[in-house]
Amino acid sequence: MINLTLRQLRSVQAIHRHGTISGAARTLGLTSPAITLQIKQLEETLGLALFDRSSGGMRLKEAGACVLAAANVIDTALHDMEAEIEALKGLRRGRIRLGVVSTAKYFAPSVLAAFADEHPDVDVELTVGNKSRIFDELRDYSIDIALMGQPPRDLPVRASVFGEHPLVIVSRPDHRLASQHKIARNELLGERMIARERGSGTRRSLEVFTRDVPELLDDRLLELDSNETIKQSVMAGLGIALISAHTIATELDLGRLVVLDVVGTPIRRQWFVVTRADRTPTPAETAFWQFLLRRGERFLPVLPKS
Incomplete structure (x- = not known):
């Protein structure tokens, strides 16, 4: 030994x-x-x-x-043992290591606050990162539960949908297309498209959406690594962007951005709660999972009707 x-x-x-x-x-x-x-x-x-x-x-x-x-497996086993012992003692406390993709940080605090009201003795450690980082955290057993747009395909996971995740194209309010309706994709030609980095879920959706008009992603493409920078760039007039509707609620309310009425949008995706299938969830994790399925959708910002 x-x-x-x-x-x-x-x-x-x-x-x-x-x-x-x-x-x-x-x-x-x-x-x-x-x-x-x-x-x-x-x-x-x-x-x-x-x-x-x-x-x-x-x-x-x-x-x-x-x-x-081996360290990851041992750490996870100890974490599970601790939660099970607490459950046997009749305690309702526990710890959850939660990872969320960067787009989810706009609603995750509201979810955690409401969960804390129901389960005040459960501690939640929050990690925010891009899709690749959250995948790596799941792979390394560094997080227990993840909130993301698309579960990984190369890991054994359990995943459930807890809400819709629409993607929209936004511009400044004074943009030439802002007042138009039923905008065809080819009418976007000539516009600089601002996009997330390669490997992000939003970037993948943009690549699929523009497959019939590949010129939209030519060398004028501006690639940025955060939703905040993308929003600021659109508001500055640098171009238009495909972005999660859940990241722009404040800017829409303040009239700093508008959603363009482009045919084929919003692109309807979904939010998933994900955990590894090769580990036993603790009572605290089960409570959070059930909470998300029961109440999670109400914390997602609502896309205004045009």
Whole structure:
């Protein structure tokens, strides 16, 4: 039996997440020398190096990936055990590690506030990131539940729909197309399209939507990595954008953006609540899942009728 400690395993997890000893030390509340010692002792025990060390940071070697996978499984098992023990004691408290894609951050706080009213003793740790990051967090068992537009296909997951997720094309109120109706896609030619980065769910929807008019995504395309920057760019007159209707409620109310009446929009997508299928949900996670299916849709902003 290999003799190792939870502190050593958590050091590996933290270094993998942050890429540096110093970042891991801040997360774990330890000093950098202490983290270095934990890794050195673990490498001596295993007889293999766990990381490639370079000026750009630390990256897992094959042995390190094996240790990380085991650490994630152990961490999840301990988390599940803690929740089950609390349930056996009759306690109603628990902890949920929730990850949401960046578009969901516009309604997630309202969801969490309402859930907290029903379950005040359940702590929720929130992580916000792009789709790739949330997929990685699920893959590494770093989160328990995710809110996203499309579940991953390369992981064993359980997923349920809790609401609609419309995508719309927006412009400034004084745009030449703002007052027109039934705008054909080819009427958008000549406009600079502002889009999210490759790999995002919204970008994928835009690529499908413009498949018949590929010129819309020519070299005039402006690619940005956040919804906030996209909205500011549209309001500044840099172009038009396909964006989640759930990110623009405030700007529509203030008259800073308008939804263009483009044929084929809104693009109707869905919001999913997702968890890994290869782990047992805790009582707290089950309560959150059921809460979303029962009440989640009411927290989604409503697209105004044109």
